[in-house]
Amino acid sequence: MNSVSQRFFAFGALCALIGMAWGIVMSATGDHSLSPAHGHLNLIGFVASSVFGAYYALSPSAAASKLSNVHFWLAVLSVIVIVPGIVMALTEQGETLAKVGSILTILSMLLFFVTVLRNRVGG
Numbered sequence: 001m002n003s004v005s006q007r008f009f010a011f012g013a014l015c016a017l018i019g020m021a022w023g024i025v026m027s028a029t030g031d032h033s034l035s036p037a038h039g040h041l042n043l044i045g046f047v048a049s050s051v052f053g054a055y056y057a058l059s060p061s062a063a064a065s066k067l068s069n070v071h072f073w074l075a076v077l078s079v080i081v082i083v084p085g086i087v088m089a090l091t092e093q094g095e096t097l098a099k100v101g102s103i104l105t106i107l108s109m110l111l112f113f114v115t116v117l118r119n120r121v122g123g
């Protein structure tokens, strides 16, 4: 597991596997109460990570920068924090974790924005 692109795709696929299994459980039990958390795991965990992975594959200079590693771990941490945070908010156990997860998630996207501005696609 070397390149940041490979790591983003692997993390994305892992999130999709967990998110889909969760979706199947929701369908089987008829309990959709946590569906926003499932949706965020699939969209932030799988879709966004896969977009990041594709971008880093297309931009070797961005992938080689130290910031790409920071971006990867920030993206992983944001999913690990925001998904249980949404579960806690939905089950009325407090919103703090969801708030922290939201900040981490937007910081991850900010880092991506900076990276895109600093590196040419294909360069």
Ligand code: HEM
Pocket: 016, 019, 020, 021, 022, 023, 024, 026, 027, 032, 034, 035, 036, 037, 038, 039, 040, 042, 043, 046, 047
């Ligand atoms: C095995 C695959 C999947 C199953 C069985 C599944 C199942 C479900 C179920 C049962 C719901 C609740 C629907 C409702 O209450 O109206 C739901 C909601 C949702 N799912 Fe999935 N899902 C799967 C994959 C995905 C994927 C791959 C994504 C995104 C990339 C996704 C995104 C969403 C979103 C955004 C919602 C709505 C969340 C909300 O507004 O509450 N799902 N899914």
